[in-house]
Amino acid sequence: MAEPVRPSEDALIARWFRPLATDPASFRLGDDCASLTPPPGADLVLKTDAVAAGIHFFADDPWDAVAAKALRVNLSDLAAKGARPLGYLLSLALPADWRVDQMEAFAAGLGADQARFGVALWGGDTIRSPDGLVISITAIGAVPQGRMVRRGGARPGDRLYVSGTLGDAALGLMLRLDPDRASAWGLTPAARDHLLARYLLPEPRVALAPAILAHARGAMDLSDGLVIDAGRMARSSGVSIRIGAAAVPLSPAAAHALEAEPGLLRAILAGGDDYELLVAVPAAAASDFERAAADCGIGVTAIGTVGAAPVDADAPIVTITGSDDRAIAIGAEGFRHF
Known part of the structure; x- marks a missing residue:
């Protein structure tokens, strides 16, 4: 025809x-x-x-x-x-x-x-x-009026949350480029399809907006990766950010892939296209924020804290720590067009 x-x-x-x-x-x-x-x-x-x-x-x-x-x-x-x-x-x-x-x-x-x-x-x-x-x-x-939550609103003492799970989109892109990785990671067809779908079709957390408006001091979406976007929040806010790698929420598919290939941690923390939300909440409002998120059906996870800006200009503004609370080098900054 x-x-x-x-x-x-x-x-x-x-x-x-x-x-x-x-x-x-x-x-x-x-x-x-x-x-x-x-x-x-x-x-x-x-x-x-x-x-x-x-x-x-x-x-x-x-x-x-x-x-x-x-x-x-x-x-x-x-x-x-x-x-x-x-x-x-x-x-x-x-x-x-x-x-x-x-x-x-x-x-x-x-x-x-x-x-x-x-x-x-x-x-x-x-x-x-x-x-x-x-x-x-x-x-x-x-x-x-006057209530828009800016990325530069984070303050020392705030708790840092993310919505959903991170790293799925970056792993999904890897699978698009190299489908054999699914077997190498030992993924079931359902787990593979989950990662592929998360790259192709992000889930905007529109329902979380009222909770952010009510309880957050700073927020932004994670389009270019947790590491680079947390740095943007820290610079805009004039603060430092400390994130525990073990606290970062993973889907079962991403967790399985990471267990099979521990080096994927870099892609999970620095890859882009998650479009989850990074939210800084005063410690006193943390419980209320968590309840409000649960009420709207969106999972949020505390992954770190906001601190004062580094005294040393050469010190990192974002620190990722391992299970021993020591800083670990991720070695990747996230997606950049230029």
């Missing part, structure tokens, strides 16, 4: 994206701009992240999952700020050989996540890409 003729840009927008523009602020994509009235007493929180084929996903990944990943990595940042997501703008750069069935899947992936996370498409742009699919999303959320 011949591939259906690809529609024009206007027809593409009408067919696949206008049905996603369900909020009146978008004018059903009938104007060049959307118009947003913030909720009463709220500040807007804005975040832009782009994902590109060959960097954040594989060129042959299904387009519904790619669309969902593009939206979710932005919602993850909003959650770290304690924000309730409202809507998003989409800029889409399509390769010249895109297919109608791929676009059908792309729109379906966005539609499913819009329904799940309570957001709507407000507008955007479509262009041609010479080098593969590129998606840029700007997500907008709301917090009570």
